[in-house]
Amino acid sequence: MTQQPMSDARRPASGGPKAAARNRAALIAAAREIYAEHGLDVPLSAIARRAGVGQGVLYRHFPDRAALAAAVLEENVRQIERAAQETDLAGLLGVITWQLTESAAFISILHTDSTGTVPAYAVALSRRVERALRTLLPQDHPLASEPDDLMIAVAMVSGAVTGPTREYRERRARAAWRLLGVEVGPARPVEV
Structure with missing residues (x-):
């Protein structure tokens, strides 16, 4: 069965630039906290989780x-x-x-x-x-x-x-x- 793309009416709002800025700030705050607790070698997925975003969001803002x-x-x-x-x-x-x-x-x-x-x-x-x-x-x-x-x-x-x-x-x-x-x-x- 092929899945049909969601119509614009059903697609969740991304939040736009304000959400992107909030996500970036949350990632930086989470990274500071986790780096202070565990050092720089912590998995990036832990930072994304602490920030409340997915890893894709993390990599959109920070490629590495x-x-x-x-x-x-x-x-x-x-x-x-x-x-x-x-x-x-x-x-x-x-x-x-x-x-x-x-x-x-x-x-x-x-x-x-x-x-x-x-x-x-x-x-x-x-x-x-x-x-x-x-x-x-x-x-x-x-x-x-x-x-x-x-x-x-x-x-x-x-x-x-x-x-x-x-x-x-x-x-x-x-x-x-x-x-x-x-x-x-x-x-x-x-x-x-």
């Missing part, structure tokens, strides 16, 4: 694992840039601390690869984070004394963000900031 990881990192940086416009330095460092603890799985891909080269996208993201931080960094701040000190401090803290739970990673990040003599506000995401 690298594209999804890049989208999560891009969203992290956008939130940092937005926070730089809405808070003070301690608050921004709190947002960065939250990002580091939630995205600890990404830290290794932001540093050097097997050839000793930092990936170009990681350099671009790092520059955007640095610009956001510099908008709030007073000239007399301890991290402003040398040109590279600011991002070296962020790299040092990111290196300390290891451990099995988000809470444990946050404690380590806060300890690293404290050892650097830097005040950090509450570790929190940017409200969307």
